[in-house]
Amino acid sequence: MEQTLTPQRQRSAFWTTESKLAYLLIAPAFALLLVFMLYPIGYVFLMAFFKTNKLGQITSFIGVQNFSQLFKNQAFWAVTLRSILWTVLAVAFKTAIGLIIALLLNVKFKGHHIYRTLVIIPWASSVPISAMLWQWTFNSEFGLLNHTLKATGLWSSPPFWLAYPRTAFFANMYVDIWCGLPFMAMVFLAGLQSIPEDMYESATIDGASGWRCFWAITLPMLKRVLLIATLLSSLWTFNDFNVIYILTKGGPMDRTDILITYIYKYGFQYLKFGPASVMAVVTFAILLVVSLFYARYYFRSEDV
Incomplete structure (x- = not known):
């Protein structure tokens, strides 16, 4: 016979000695989260609707004036489109090359553990340090390349790689792909190893080729892994500040800027915190829409 808890019993169960201890233990972490994450995020959203001084202090309410002025700025739209292009191309290359590397590393051969370790090195290395090394590599005078x-x-x-907008843009993208590729390869490799071997054996007995097995077994079984990996990679790539700022600082002529570096310039170089806050809100909205799209597709595929 089921027993239903009355509201009074529910409250007493909620506030037991163990729960008090749990709340006490998580209180410092929650306080740090509130001070260093939630408060700055809320303040940025607030500054988007207010006029600020050079110190970032709110002076007067101006409504959506910051939004209207920024949306009339053609440079902002160029940077936004470049950010989307940067993310789509980089994530596409990371996904395709990462899947190929994972398929190769999934084959058992002599020394395959060594190669798996070597692949993870760019991911394990610090991104700023890797970007600095590639900056020296791309140097037109004494660079190794x-x-x-x-x-x-x-x-x-050879061209001056970081001196021209197009070559600088693709040089930045190459370094971003190089840094993020091991993550994709390792995630895909873990997904491949979770696929039962019996499925491939049965398909082979039925006369299926390796290419047919890839399309009929490997990709469908990796569908959820692909969704999660590409979502994380999209969020990280869209907000990849280190690579671009270290290699080119958004130059030449701001032609390699993406939204995250453009926000930094507006906020900390031009001291225009209002427009910078609006761009941060726009960035948040774009990433939120992308995340919701991925989540909807992910849970829809899970129900099938």
């Missing part, structure tokens, strides 16, 4: 191209005769007059 141009020196190698000249020494081998592959390119007698």
